[in-house]
Amino acid sequence: MTEDIAHKVEEFFAKYRLRSYTKGQILILNDESTENVYYLIKGSVKQYDVTYRGDEIILNIFKPPAFFPMSIAINHTPNPYIYEADTDIELRQAPADEVVEFIKANSDVMYDLLSRLYRGVDGLLGRTAHLMGSSAKSRLIYELILEARRFGTSQEDGSCLLSINEKDLGARAGLSRETVNREVHKLKSEDFIAISNKAIVIKNLANLEKKLGREV
Numbered sequence: 499m500t501e502d503i504a505h506k507v508e509e510f511f512a513k514y515r516l517r518s519y520t521k522g523q524i525l526i527l528n529d530e531s532t533e534n535v536y537y538l539i540k541g542s543v544k545q546y547d548v549t550y551r552g553d554e555i556i557l558n559i560f561k562p563p564a565f566f567p568m569s570i571a572i573n574h575t576p577n578p579y580i581y582e583a584d585t586d587i588e589l590r591q592a593p594a595d596e597v598v599e600f601i602k603a604n605s606d607v608m609y610d611l612l613s614r615l616y617r618g619v620d621g622l623l624g625r626t627a628h629l630m631g632s633s634a635k636s637r638l639i640y641e642l643i644l645e646a647r648r649f650g651t652s653q654e655d656g657s658c659l660l661s662i663n664e665k666d667l668g669a670r671a672g673l674s675r676e677t678v679n680r681e682v683h684k685l686k687s688e689d690f691i692a693i694s695n696k697a698i699v700i701k702n703l704a705n706l707e708k709k710l711g712r713e714v
Contacts (some may be wrong), residue, residue, distance in 0.1 A: 499563060499610050499614075500610070502606075503606055503607055503610050504563055506604060506606075506607060507537070507563060507565070507607060508563070510592075510597075510600050511537040511565075511590040511592055512590070514537075514590040514591060514592045515590065515591070516539070516588060516589075516590055517588070517589055517590065517591060518586070518587070518588050519583045519586070519587050519589070520583065520586050521583050521584065521585050521586050521587075522582065522583060523582065523583045524580060524581070524582050524583075525543065525581040525582065525583065526567065526577060526579075526580065526581040527580055528547070528548075528577060528578050528579055528580050529576065529577065529578065530577060531570075531576075531577065532567070532570060532577065532594070533593060533594050533595075534591045534592060534593060534594055535565050535566065535567070535568065535571050535591070535592050535593075535594050535597040536565060536566055536567075536581075536589045536590070536591055537563070537564075537565040537589055537590045537591075537592065538560055538561065538562050538563065538564045538565065538566075538587065538588075538589045539562055539563070539587075539588045539589055539590065540562060540586075540587055540588040540589075541562075541583065541584070541585040541586055541587030541588065542559055542560060542561050542583075542584040542585050542587070542649075543559070543560040543564075543566070543581055543582065543583055543584055543587060543589075544556050544558070544559050544560075544581070544582055544584040545557050545558040545559075545560070545566075545567075545579050545580070545581050546579065546580055546582070546669065547578065547579055547580070548580070553669070554669045555669055555670075555672060556666065556669040556670045557579065557622075558618065559584060559648070559649070561648070561649065564614075565597065566581070567579075567581065568611070568615075570594070571594035571595075571597055571598055572598060621644055634671075634673055634677050634681055635681050635684065635685075636710060637671045637672065637673060638667065638671055638673065638678060638681045638682070638685075639685070639706060639709060639710045640671070640710060641667055641670050641671045642660065642667070642691070642698070642700060642706065643703065643706060643707055643710060644670075645660050645662055645667075645670075646658045646660060646700055646703055646706075649661070649662075650700070650703075653699070656702065657692075657699050657700060657701050657702070658699070658700040658703050659694075659697055659698075659699055660697060660698045660699070660700065661697050662697070662698060663696065664678045664679055664682060665678075667682075682698070688709075689701065690702075690705065690706050690709060691706075
């Protein structure tokens, strides 16, 4: 999102009250209808489903300056997912019909929204391909790379710090925590990653991407 578009979006949502939620609070339940769109200012929100076994499958993580759920707002489709504060968050909540009219009236905002949407679709397609035809290791590596590109913090030595735990990695890759733990230790022994203060450090992202190519 360019600075001009970000300013335009912020200006639109600024007329709505700032709201705060703590980590773990539910914004939208599955099968719950909503007539609002949330504009995320601080923190992150996860969108997920729960399997019949009670396992959490994370589908997407929203970070500022995301606004969601746009599929419900535009298409008026039923909502099958849960939206939950993944950290302490701040956001503004606007009526969905007003957000849609704002997007229709601003083609640059619409183009930016489509651009970000298709980047997200590319990520989901890649994840689906790995879920259907790859090993547990390659599925985990793909999630690590995706996490690094979206949320990773570059370090002075060229490594990338990921503030994510094994439970959440498993929820995104469709793997049990035990499987994630086993594969993480394999990658650690192969010197692709390190574990530091409950975070994962990718020593060299380019090398991990090459590793993924060999695993597919």
